[in-house]
Amino acid sequence: MQLSLKFKVLITLFILFSLYTAFVYTKATAGATFTMNDDAYKGKMLYQKFNCTACHQLYGLGGYLGPELTSAYTQKAQNDAYFSAILKNGTVRMPDFNLSDNEVKQVIEYLKYIDQTSKQIPAY
Numbered sequence: 704m705q706l707s708l709k710f711k712v713l714i715t716l717f718i719l720f721s722l723y724t725a726f727v728y729t730k731a732t733a734g735a736t737f738t739m740n741d742d743a744y745k746g747k748m749l750y751q752k753f754n755c756t757a758c759h760q761l762y763g764l765g766g767y768l769g770p771e772l773t774s775a776y777t778q779k780a781q782n783d784a785y786f787s788a789i790l791k792n793g794t795v796r797m798p799d800f801n802l803s804d805n806e807v808k809q810v811i812e813y814l815k816y817i818d819q820t821s822k823q824i825p826a827y
């Protein structure tokens with residue numbers, strides 16, 4: 704039986720698509736692993752407990768009263784003092800959550816982790 708040219712092209716494209724898909728879902732994302740340390744994980748729990756997302760966005764999702772925090776660490780903080788001052792005292796529009804020094808450290812660690820994931824995927 705003779706296969707038509709159209710059918711051969713279809714089969715070829717399908718095979719190429721499958722190979723490409725397999726590559727994208729395995730090898731291509733292999734370098735994109737970020738690890739969250741213990742403090743960052745506790746910071747994440749605090750972020751959820753105090754519902755920071757009501758006012759802040761991460762990866763574009765969340766409330767709009769406060770600024771987007773995904774890459775805020777790189778863009779605004781440079782060191783921990785700025786975030787620490789805001790988290791300890793609140794501002795006119797942001798409440799003071801009475802976080803302990805250790806909790807402030809953990810939240811900052813979480814925001815640093817998020818910031819890291821917002822950068823270019825590391826080369827592998």
Ligand code: HEC
Pocket residue numbers: 749750753754755756757758759768769770771772775779786789790794795796797798800810
């Ligand atoms: C009621 C809304 C609200 C909640 C809830 C809130 N924030 Fe904010 N936050 C703000 C606003 C508004 C600002 C901007 C400072 C200002 O204008 O007062 C801000 C500023 C910040 C900043 C400085 C960001 C920058 O780019 O300058 C950080 C960091 C931050 N908030 C973290 C948090 C964390 C962590 C939580 C949860 C524990 C939280 N916020 C909960 C409203 C909120």
